[in-house]
Amino acid sequence: MPKTTKDKELDKMYKDLLETRDSARSSSKSEGNRLLTFFIGLLMLGGGLFMIFQNIEVTSSWGFGGYFFRIGNIGLPNGLIMLPIIAGIAMLFLMDRKIFGWVVLSIGIIIVLLSVMMTTHLRWHTTNAYVFIVMFGLVAAGGGMVLRELFRRD
Incomplete structure (x- = not known):
């Protein structure tokens, strides 16, 4: 077929x-x-x-001598770097325009993170x-x- x-x-x-x-x-x-x-x-x-x-061993010298930042004989105590965070939180609750509180809080968090990172040491x-x-x-x-x-x- x-x-x-x-x-x-x-x-x-x-x-x-x-x-x-x-x-x-x-x-x-x-x-x-x-x-x-x-x-x-x-x-x-x-x-x-x-x-x-x-x-890798990670160490930190944060809080060495109780001061975060020192210029000559004048030192900024470690506790003072928390001040912008506390002020930012207070501003968030007290002010009508919360943007300023967020800016101050963000700056405070950046200061704390930078202070920890600047005092961190890595050792092999x-x-x-x-x-x-x-x-x-x-x-x-x-x-x-x-x-x-x-x-x-x-």
Whole structure:
């Protein structure tokens, strides 16, 4: 029995459908591998950063001598840096235009954060070369895997 044009069209559509199904299967496997690579790289990056941060000691000299800021013999006591925060909170409750209270409160919070950050010291713990290479190798390899998967063009 000879094939009609409809049969030929159906055969062509069936072949196209099979090709798209096969390409979808292969791309889903590729997507799964890419996702797995991304998460393994993320785990390596996180593990390396965790090991690095475990070897850093953070100390602070805030409150040294009871003064935050000193000019010559005159010092600003640590408690006075809380004054803008207290004034800002009071202004929020007392004034009709609360924007001034928020500005003073924000300045007070910034002063406290800066005072803590300016007196913070970081110190690296002594470690052996093997651990050093493992830490930074994990960060480099994991970061490379994550970046490769994020910026891959297909």
